[in-house]
Amino acid sequence: MAVLEILTYPDPRLKQVSEPVTRFDEALRAFIADLEETRRAGPGAVGIAAPQVGHFQRIVIVDVSGARRPVPNHGHLVLVNPEITAWEGYAVGREGCLSVPDYTGNVIRAERIHLEARDPRGEVLAFDMEGFEARAVQHEMDHLDGLLFLDRLVSRRNDLFRRKKYR
């Protein structure tokens, strides 16, 4: 196990598109363990994507179960070759990134998604998810296509924030 070096913008490698995983072997699982250790070593990251450590395969980790305010979630997720097959609704939310230190900005994401992926052994996974967890998955999956939240920024001012009723 090792904490890997995180690439930070403007490193051009962050724009690289990652390749699908084809071999679900011990090497894959060892890398995933390192990726998770790297996520945990960072400042409160709810997710990480393989290309953030210079490993250009379609692998992301998302875990919003420890969010400051509890949100609906599926626990700790390792998603290999993830695909979003359905989107619904949208919301503005604030995002930061391990690869973009000392900056946060507002980004529009789908509010509900249907997600299909493989687990580290190649078994099929499928989830319906919403809100913060869906946002985290979309943020991480962008890395697989060479996109950062900077590519999706909307104005900090005068944004339409969805009025939410709590209780």
Next chain:
Amino acid sequence: MAEDWYMVNLVGVDRPGIVAHVSAALFQAGCNLGEAAMMRLGGNFSIMLMVQGSGGKAGLVRLLEPVAESLGLRLHVDRIEGHLHRHLEPDVRVTVFGADRAGIVARVTGVLAEVGFNILDLQSDVGGTEAEPIYVMTLEGQAPEGIEAVRSALAAVGGDAGIEVEVTPIETLVG
């Protein structure tokens, strides 16, 4: 050698091209720009601009005074202790709107100060018509006593007829 930072304020009647003129003059003089906020308030151009340069406050004023004058702007320069990379992350957003009345800002921010709320960003607008103006304010900041403390502190203000107060958490996703 690290050069000093200055806060440059320019205020005047708005017109296109002001930012381009000012930033070109600064660039040609070898100054760096840091963070900046420009707004049009009541038809006025207004900018706060972090500028780094070696000529001292007097040098910066000498450089910018003719530019400001040519654009019909008033200039104010202060040396600041600020630095880049000092962002604080807001965790609560407060939106206030209603019929424009004297004292809304004082009441809302007074209540927020009592619960230790640190305002990091505030913007407000007056819309509606001259006969019936409406006031809209959004502010973001840190609530050290938590969002519920902010909610209950503002409940009384929101209870006043004609003022809507919305308190929402800002959950910054880091991934």
